Amino acid sequence: MRRTHSWAVSAVFALILTAFLYSAYRGHAIAEAASASVSVDPAVLPYYAFRSFLRMLAAYLLSLTFALVYGTAAGLSKRLERVLLPILDILQSVPILGFFPAAVYFFVTLFQGRTAGVEMASVFLIFTSQAWNMAFGVYESVTTVPRFLGEALEAYGVRGWLKYLRLYLPASIPKLVYNSVVSWANGWYFLSPAEVIGTGLLLPGLGSFASAAAQQGLLGRTMAAIGTLVAVVVAMNVFIWRPLSQWAGRFRYEFSPGGGREPESFAYELWRGSRAFNSIRRLFTRVFDRMFIALLSLGTAARRLRQGKSGRGLTALRWVANVLLLATAVYVAVVGARSLVTVFAHPLPAESARIPLGLLASSLRLTAAFLISAAWTIPAAVALGHNDRLYQLVTPVLETLAAVPATALFPVIVFFLATRPGGMNLASILLLLTGMQWYLLFNAIAGVRAIPRDLREAARSFGLHGWLYWKRVVLPAIVPSVITGSITALGGGWNALIVSEYVAYKGSVLSAFGIGYLLDRAVYESQNFQMIWLSLAAMVLVIFLLNRFFWRRLYDRAVIHFRFDE
C-alpha cells in the first residue's frame, strides 16, 4: 500500500472541487423543469428494473474506462502518480452526496432541463460511487507486477501497447473483477439517492419507485420494489459475477498448490458452452485483433516521429498541452478560492455550530456499528477460513447477501423502528452495519486463508489448540487484513451515514442527529451553500485525517510486525 502524497496537490484539488460546488449551487434553480413524478404501479416494476439496470451499466462502463486509464497512468508514470493519487484519495473521501450539486448543475443546464440531462446526472452520481476503488485496484495491480516480468518482456522487444495488452491489462483483471463486484454493490446501495436527485427530479427506476412508495406509506409496494431489486442482484451474481471471478482466476501469478479452491460457478460452464456467446466472442476477438494491429502500427509510427525531425514539434506540442492544463487548473482553483471567501464572508448559519456535535454523534454510531461488525465477522472468518467445505458452501450465499443493498430495506426497518424511543438511532446503526460488515468479513476471510499452510501445521504439531491457537497464530496473522478491511468498512460507513440519518417517510422526515443529518438537511431543505460546504468539508477532513494519521500508520506498522516473509 505504498502511496505517495502531496499536500500541494490535495489543496489545489480541494479548491477545484469547491469551485464546482459553488457554481453548482448557483445554478440549481434551473433543475426544476424535468419530470416530477414516478409511478408506483407494480406493473411498471420490470420496466423500471430495466431502466435502473441500464443506468448502472452505463455508469459501470464509464467507471471501467476511467479505472483502466487513470489507474494505469498513475501506475506507470512516477510523475503522474504524484498528482493522480492524492486526487483519488480525496475523491474517495468525499461522500456521494457531495457530488449532487455538481451533477445537477453541469448536466441539467447542459441539456437545458431535458430528461437526458437528468439521466446523465444520475449516471454520473452512480459513477462516483463505483469508479474510485476500481481505479485503486488497477493502480495496485499495475504497481505490483513483479519487476522481472516487465524486464523479461522488454528483453524480447515487447513494448508500448503490446506490453500493456500482454502484461499490465491481464495483471489488472483479478482486482478489476473483484472491485467491479464491490462497485456494483455500491452502486445499488446508492441507487435511491441517485434516482431521486434533489427535491424534484425523479427518474423512472427501482430506487425512485421504492422511495416514492415509502414516502406514500405503501409498504407492500416498497417491498415489491425491494424484491425486484434483490432478484436482479442475485441474477447478476449467479450469471455474471461468479463466472467472471472464476475466469479471472487464471490471471493470478501466485499459485497456492493444493490449498483451498475458489467455489466453482455452474454458470461459467453455461457461458462457455453457449454457442451464441462463443460466436460473439470470436467476432469480438477478430475485430479487436485488427484494431490492435492498427494501434500497434500507430504506436511505432509515433515513436519514429518522436525520434525524427518532427520529434521536436511533438515535444513542443506536449509542452503546450501541459501548460494549458496547468493554467486551467490554476484558474479553476482561483475561482474556488474566491468562492471559499464568500463562504466565510457572510455570517455563518446558526446550524453550522452543531457540526462538531454532529460529527461526534455520527462517530459514536459508526464505532458502535464497527464493534458489532467485528464481533461477528472475525469469528465467522476464522471458521470459514479453516474449513474448506464450509467455505465453498457459505461464501456464495454471503456474497449474494453482501450484494443486496440494505438501503432498499431501510424504509422497512424504519417503518418498524421509527415509533420506538431511540428507534431511528437503532435503525441508523443497523443500516451502518450493513454497509460496513461485508468489507470486514471478506478481508478477514482472505487474511485467514493467506496463513501459510506450514505455519498452521507447525502450530498443530506443537499442540496449539483453542484460545492459545487464536492468540498466537490466527489473530496476529490477520491483523493487516483486518486493518485494511476496517479502513474500507469505515469508508463505507461514512458514506452510509448520508442515507441512514435522514429518511423521507410518509411525507415527513425521520432523522437521527449527526453529520449526515446536517448535510442532508442542507442539501434537501435549506439548500444553503455555506452549510453544505462546511458539513462536507468537516466530513472529508475528518475521514482524510483519520485515514492518513491513524489507519495508514497503523497499517504500516502492522505490516512490518505481522507480515510473513517467504
Place this chain on the structure above:
Amino acid sequence: MALLDITGVYKTYTDNNRSITVLEDISFSVEPGEFVCLVGPSGSGKSTLLRMIAGLDQATRGSILYGGRPVTEATDHIAVVFQSFALLPWLTVSGNVELGLEARGVPKQERQQRANRFIDKVGLDGFEEAYPRELSGGMKQRVGIARALTVEPELLLMDEPFSALDALTAQNLREEVLTLWRDETLPVDSVVMVTHGIEEAVLMADRILVMSARPGRIKADVPVDLPRPRNPKDEAFSRFTDRIYSLVL
C-alpha cells in the same frame, strides 16, 4: 518393539470424480536410535507420509503405530522441523522456541529456562529477543530445531530441513543435527528425514528408504553401513551414493 510401525499405508485424494493415489502400500518400521532418510523424486509423497506420521494427516488405508499405539493427532513424543522454518513472525526467538511448552501449560519461568537451554545448544545464545525477520535462513532453521528439541521428543521428523538454505549453511547445520542426535543428554532417539539430496542422505542416515515417483512406493530399503564420521570424499561414500542414485532412477 519398534518405535514406529507403518503397515500397508495408502493415501488417495479424491477431487470431483478423479482420484489420485500418492502413496501405495507403504510398510516399514523405525527402531529406537535409528536415523532414517526418505529419498525420492518430487511428487513421491514423501512429505505427505511425514505429515501422516506426525498426525497432521490421515492415511486412507493402513496403520501407523507409534510405540504400539495408532497415531491420530499430533503427540508430545513427535516433533517436526519444516522446510520453510514455519516460525511465527510476531514472536521472538524465545517466543517461538517456547511454543510447544506453552501449549502444554508449562509456567513461564520454567518455559524460559528449558527453552534457553536449547537456544544455547543450537548456538543462538544472545538472540533470544530477536525476531525471525532479523535472522538469516540458517539461524531461522536453528530456531526451528530448537523449538522441536524443547518439547523433548523421542522421534524427530524433518521435512527437507536444509533445502531452503545455501550450501555452506546447510553443511554446517547437517553436522550440528548429527551432533544433537548423538547427544546423550537429549531424549531424541530416532530421526526420520525427508530429503531429495542423495549425498545428504548417505551422509546422515543409518537407513535409506528409496521411494518411487507417484504413486509413491518403497523401492528399496538400504542400510548404510559406512562408519561414522562419514566423509563425502571417500571412495566408499561415492560408490554408495552411486548405488542409491541407480536405485532412484
